[in-house]
Amino acid sequence: xxxxxxxxxxxxxxxxxxxxxxxxxxxxxxxxxxxxxxxxxxxxxxxxxxxxxxxxxxxxxxxxxxxxxxxxxxxxxxxxxxxxxxxxxxxxxxxxxxxxxxxxxxxxxxxxxxxxxxxxxxxxxxxxxxxxxxx
Numbered sequence: 620x621x622x623x624x625x626x627x628x629x630x631x632x633x634x635x636x637x638x639x640x641x642x643x644x645x646x647x648x649x650x651x652x653x654x655x656x657x658x659x660x661x662x663x664x665x666x667x668x669x670x671x672x673x674x675x676x677x678x679x680x681x682x683x684x685x686x687x688x689x690x691x692x693x694x695x696x697x698x699x700x701x702x703x704x705x706x707x708x709x710x711x712x713x714x715x716x717x718x719x720x721x722x723x724x725x726x727x728x729x730x731x732x733x734x735x736x737x738x739x740x741x742x743x744x745x746x747x748x749x750x751x752x753x754x
Contacts, residue, residue, distance in 0.1 A: 621718045622683035622748035623647050626708055627661045628716035629723075630687070633707035639700050640689075650690055656739065657691040657700055664745065668752070678719070678751035684726065688743040694731075697740040701728060708746055721749040 624647070631642035644650075644658040664684040687704050691697040711723040726745040733740050 621750055621752055622666070622681075622685050623661050623663050625715040625718040625720055625748060625750065626685045626687065626723070626746060629708050629711065630659060630661070630704060633703070636700070636703040636707050639696075639703060650688070654690075657689065657696055659690070659700070659704070660688045662686050662688070678753055680721075681750055681752040683748045683750070685746045685748055686729075686743050687746065688741060691740045692738065694733075694740050697731070697742055701742050701744055704744055719751040721751070723748050 627645060627647050630636055631645045637645075640657045640659055644654065645661070646658065647661050649662065650658045650660040662685070664686050666681060666683045669680045669682070687708070689697055689700045689704065691700055705725055705728075708723050709725040712720055714720070724747045726747045729743040729745070731740070731742050
């Protein structure tokens with residue numbers, strides 16, 4: 620959850636992004652049904668813990684893949700919001716919302732999706748988050 624918390628914090632505190640998507644609509648986990656768009660869901664896809672040299676240390680160096688999914692009312696909005704997401708998170712490091720982050724690196728965008736019936740345009744971008752997770 621630490622990687623999701625760090626990414627969500629960066630997104631919800633980015634002035635350019637929250638001008639397009641209110642911070643309250645940048646959510647950890649899936650975006651609930653019937654949420655007024657645009658909205659963003661932040662989900663952990665995978666986590667790998669690495670054994671440290673000091674095995675008895677309080678932290679475990681961890682790499683998590685975090686997926687950020689944009690849901691929008693139009694295709695241009697989807698694209699512009701996803702670009703704002705990339706700019707808010709890419710190539711970042713430091714202590715973020717209490718999480719000691721070694722690096723956040725963009726790992727590419729997924730395909731475009733559209734739900735014609737619901738008129739929702741969707742696309743995701745993945746980030747690799749390397750951080751110290753408390754044991």
